[in-house]
Amino acid sequence: MFGIQHGGILRSSRVTMILGLAALIPLMLIGLVxxxxxxVSAANFLPIAPLAYDEAGNVVNGLWDIEGWKLMAGGMFxxxxxxxxxxxxxxxxxEFRNPKxxxxxxxxxxxxxxxxxxxxxxxxxQADLGLGHLVTPAVLDAAxxxxxxxxxxGMLAPDIYSGMGVAGALSAMLGGSQQVANVIxxxxxxxxxxxxxxxxxxxxxxxxxxxxxxxxxxxxSQANEHGAPTRAMWTDLCFNLVLLLMSxxxxxxxxxxxxxxxxxFLNLNAGWIHRLDRPNWERPYKAPVILLGLGTxxxxxxxxxxxLGANIWGxxxxxxxxxxxxxxxxxxxYRHFVQDKGVFPKSMVEDMHxxxxxxxxxxxxxxxxxxxxxxVLIVILMQQL
Numbered sequence: 457m458f459g460i461q462h463g464g465i466l467r468s469s470r471v472t473m474i475l476g477l478a479a480l481i482p483l484m485l486i487g488l489v490x491x492x493x494x495x496v497s498a499a500n501f502l503p504i505a506p507l508a509y510d511e512a513g514n515v516v517n518g519l520w521d522i523e524g525w526k527l528m529a530g531g532m533f534x535x536x537x538x539x540x541x542x543x544x545x546x547x548x549x550x551e552f553r554n555p556k557x558x559x560x561x562x563x564x565x566x567x568x569x570x571x572x573x574x575x576x577x578x579x580x581x582q583a584d585l586g587l588g589h590l591v592t593p594a595v596l597d598a599a600x601x602x603x604x605x606x607x608x609x610g611m612l613a614p615d616i617y618s619g620m621g622v623a624g625a626l627s628a629m630l631g632g633s634q635q636v637a638n639v640i641x642x643x644x645x646x647x648x649x650x651x652x653x654x655x656x657x658x659x660x661x662x663x664x665x666x667x668x669x670x671x672x673x674x675x676x677s678q679a680n681e682h683g684a685p686t687r688a689m690w691t692d693l694c695f696n697l698v699l700l701l702m703s704x705x706x707x708x709x710x711x712x713x714x715x716x717x718x719x720x721f722l723n724l725n726a727g728w729i730h731r732l733d734r735p736n737w738e739r740p741y742k743a744p745v746i747l748l749g750l751g752t753x754x755x756x757x758x759x760x761x762x763x764l765g766a767n768i769w770g771x772x773x774x775x776x777x778x779x780x781x782x783x784x785x786x787x788x789x790y791r792h793f794v795q796d797k798g799v800f801p802k803s804m805v806e807d808m809h810x811x812x813x814x815x816x817x818x819x820x821x822x823x824x825x826x827x828x829x830x831x832v833l834i835v836i837l838m839q840q841l
Contacts, residue, residue, distance in 0.1 A: 468657055506525075581611075623640040727748045763839050
């Protein structure tokens with residue numbers, strides 16, 4: 457994937473298209489089989505209740521009490537990592553043939569695709585498997601220690617939770633032959649390569665742009681002859697290899713998602729801040745005021761879900777994420793005050809219209825700080841529940 461991206465966005469996009477056609481479309485069609493054939497049982501969606509554990513440690517249907525809502529919030533919190541991330545399509549703006557029109561197309565159609573995939577496929581998957589039931593209870597010794605774990609079927613099956621049984625479940629929708637299962641495994645591998653491609657491409661370009669704009673170390677601001685940010689790509693690759701060495705990958709994912717929700721909150725609120733400061737600034741796409749308002753409201757919903765549900769993925773997840781996010785502060789200080797002597801790059805000042813310009817001034821005043829303070833208060837209050 458690194459070698460493919462080294463050739464620039466055009467080659468990467470062509471490979472991404474091939475991977476998408478070879479993996480996502482067939483998998484999506486397979487997932488839709490139960491909906492198309494009518495093999496959907498309402499019983500597979502009921503009861504709509506959170507999961508809980510009994511005294512023996514077996515999964516049972518819980519109640520919609522505060523613990524149930526924490527579980528719901530934690531699920532929505534972790535889902536944000538994958539469902540919101542189609543916004544990375546705008547990371548390639550500088551490499552588009554016509555950024556003024558292509559940027560809007562990229563974010564709009566990527567969003568439509570994600571809405572379809574993340575809605576239809578999970579519904580079809582659960583429609584076929586069902587919520588799952590306890591097949592064999594856990595066996596405990598006299599001291600209450602678990603001798604053998606409980607065995608579940610459906611969505612609660614261990615191989616579905618780990619991901620190792622997804623190919624078998626999908627092949628069962630088509631009759632269950634081993635040949636079909638093998639083909640689906642290949643498509644899942646291609647889908648994994650696709651996720652590596654998109655995440656590496658988007659994050660490396662974010663690092664590159666941060667360096668160009670004076671936020672991150674200068675060495676990240678180099679691109680090769682194809683326009684690919686190679687140093688940022690190497691940094692991204694090495695950092696992710698270190699993360700992959702960690703055993704508790706779900707905790708690592710949850711901690712990184714805390715960082716992402718913080719960024720997402722700042723990003724959504726930046727919309728109305730820039731609109732106030734630059735009301736007449738020409739934009740490739742000017743979002744309606746109602747969209748800016750909804751985005752702002754949902755940014756606070758996101759931090760509420762984070763405060764309420766982040767710690768279901770491990771005690772201390774929330775504050776571990778906050779500590780990791782704060783590590784960027786000394787990195788910025790090094791770039792801005794050591795490398796740039798306290799002055800932002802001229803190109804960034806021009807791009808962001810931060811200089812003296814007619815019609816551009818700081819009108820937001822104290823409101824951005826109020827928004828951050830409210831967000832912090834929401835997180836703290838949700839933590840107390």
